[in-house]
Amino acid sequence: METIDLRSDTVTRPGPAMRAAMANALVGDDVFGEDPTVNSLEERVAELFGHEAGLFCPSGTMTNQIAVHVLTRPGDEVICDEGAHIYRYEGGGVMATSGCSVKLIHGDRGRFTAVQVEASINDPGAAWLARTSLVGIENTCNRGGGSVWDLSEVVRIKAVCAAHGLGFHMDGARIFNALAVTGERPADWGRHFDTFSLCLSKGLGSPVGSVLVGSKDVIHQARRVRKRLGGGMRQAGILAAACHFALDHHVERLHEDHLRASRLGEVLQELHYVDRIMPVVTNIVIVTLARDLKADAFLAALRTQGVLAAAFGPNMVRFVLHHDVDDAALGNAIRTLRKLEP
Numbered sequence: 530m531e532t533i534d535l536r537s538d539t540v541t542r543p544g545p546a547m548r549a550a551m552a553n554a555l556v557g558d559d560v561f562g563e564d565p566t567v568n569s570l571e572e573r574v575a576e577l578f579g580h581e582a583g584l585f586c587p588s589g590t591m592t593n594q595i596a597v598h599v600l601t602r603p604g605d606e607v608i609c610d611e612g613a614h615i616y617r618y619e620g621g622g623v624m625a626t627s628g629c630s631v632k633l634i635h636g637d638r639g640r641f642t643a644v645q646v647e648a649s650i651n652d653p654g655a656a657w658l659a660r661t662s663l664v665g666i667e668n669t670c671n672r673g674g675g676s677v678w679d680l681s682e683v684v685r686i687k688a689v690c691a692a693h694g695l696g697f698h699m700d701g702a703r704i705f706n707a708l709a710v711t712g713e714r715p716a717d718w719g720r721h722f723d724t725f726s727l728c729l730s731k732g733l734g735s736p737v738g739s740v741l742v743g744s745k746d747v748i749h750q751a752r753r754v755r756k757r758l759g760g761g762m763r764q765a766g767i768l769a770a771a772c773h774f775a776l777d778h779h780v781e782r783l784h785e786d787h788l789r790a791s792r793l794g795e796v797l798q799e800l801h802y803v804d805r806i807m808p809v810v811t812n813i814v815i816v817t818l819a820r821d822l823k824a825d826a827f828l829a830a831l832r833t834q835g836v837l838a839a840a841f842g843p844n845m846v847r848f849v850l851h852h853d854v855d856d857a858a859l860g861n862a863i864r865t866l867r868k869l870e871p
C-alpha cells in the first residue's frame with residue numbers, strides 16, 4: 530500500500546526531468562556572485578514580480594526573516610495577522626533575529642483591512658510605544674485554509690503604509706496558487722511591496738528554494754543578512770535549476786490541485802466525524818472534527834490506513850493537495866476517509 534501524503538505541499542519529490550535539469554546545471558560560487566543559474570533565477574523572479582533584484586535563499590523562513598530584518602530596527606513593531614507564518618511558525622525570528630514585537634490583527638481567514646492596519650499603528654509621538662515600522666501579509670493564507678487576498682484591499686493597505694512610512698512585506702510562499710484563482714499577473718502584486726518572498730518548494734515542487742525580491746539597495750542589504758545567518762550557499766545552481774524547472778513546468782498545473790482540494794472538501798463535508806470545513810479556494814483543506822474527536826487520534830487512525838494529514842489545532846486537521854497526488858491517489862484517500870471510523 531503506497532502512502533498518500535497530504536500533510537503539506539512541501540513533501541513533493543523531484544521527478545526524473547527535474548533531477549536531470551539539476552544534474553546539468555551550470556554552477557559557480559554564488560557567494561562570489563558567480564553561479565549563472567542562481568543569477569538567472571534571481572533576475573527572472575525579480576522581473577516577474579516587477580522588482581530590480583532578487584536573492585536566492587534556502588527557505589521561505591529565511592527570505593521572510595531577512596525581509597523583516599532589513600525593513601525594521603530592534604525595538605520596532607511588526608503588524609501581521611495572528612495566524613501569520615512569520616509570527617507563528619518561524620521559531621520566534623521576528624523577536625529573536627530582528628528584536629521586534631508584533632501587533633497581531635484578528636483577520637478574516639488571514640486577511641485584514643486597511644482600516645485594521647491604521648488602527649494598529651502606534652502613535653509615533655508616544656516615546657513609550659514601540660515604533661511601528663512594517664506590515665506583513667501572506668497570500669495565500671496558510672492558516673486561513675489557503676484563502677486568497679483581494680488586490681484592492683492590498684492597494685489600500687499600501688496607501689496606509691506609504692502615509693505612515695511603514696515597510697510592506699509579502700510572504701508569497703503560495704502566491705502562484707492565489708494567481709491561479711484570480712488570473713492576475715505576478716507584477717500586479719509585486720509592485721505594491723518593498724519585499725516579496727516566493728517559495729519554489731511548496732506547490733511548485735522544487736526540493737529547496739525561495740527568492741526574495743526588492744530594490745537593488747534592499748537586496749544588497751538582504752545579501753549581507755543572508756550571509757550573516759549562514760545562508761550563503763556555494764554551487765547553489767543545482768538547486769536553482771530545480772526552481773527554474775518548477776517555474777517552467779509547474780505553474781500551469783496548480784489549478785489541478787485546486788480542483789482536487791475542492792473535491793476532497795465536498796467529500797469531507799459529508800462525513801459524520803467532520804463538524805466544519807473552511808471554504809476551499811486553493812490547495813488547502815482545513816476541517817474541524819466533530820464530537821470532541823482529537824486531531825492526534827484521528828491522524829493516527831488515518832495513518833494506519835496509509836493516509837497522512839497534519840494537525841492544525843487540538844481538533845483541526847489540514848489536508849494539502851500537491852504535485853505528487855494525482856486523481857488515483859485522491860480517489861484512494863477518499864475511499865479511506867469514507868471507511869474510517871475514528
Ligand SMILES: Cc1ncc(COP(=O)(O)O)c(C=O)c1O
Nearest residue numbers: 588589590591614667671700702
Ligand atoms: C505561508 C508560508 N510562508 C513561509 C513558509 C516557510 O517556508 P520554509 O518551510 O521554506 O521555511 C511556509 C512553509 O510552509 C508557509 O506555509
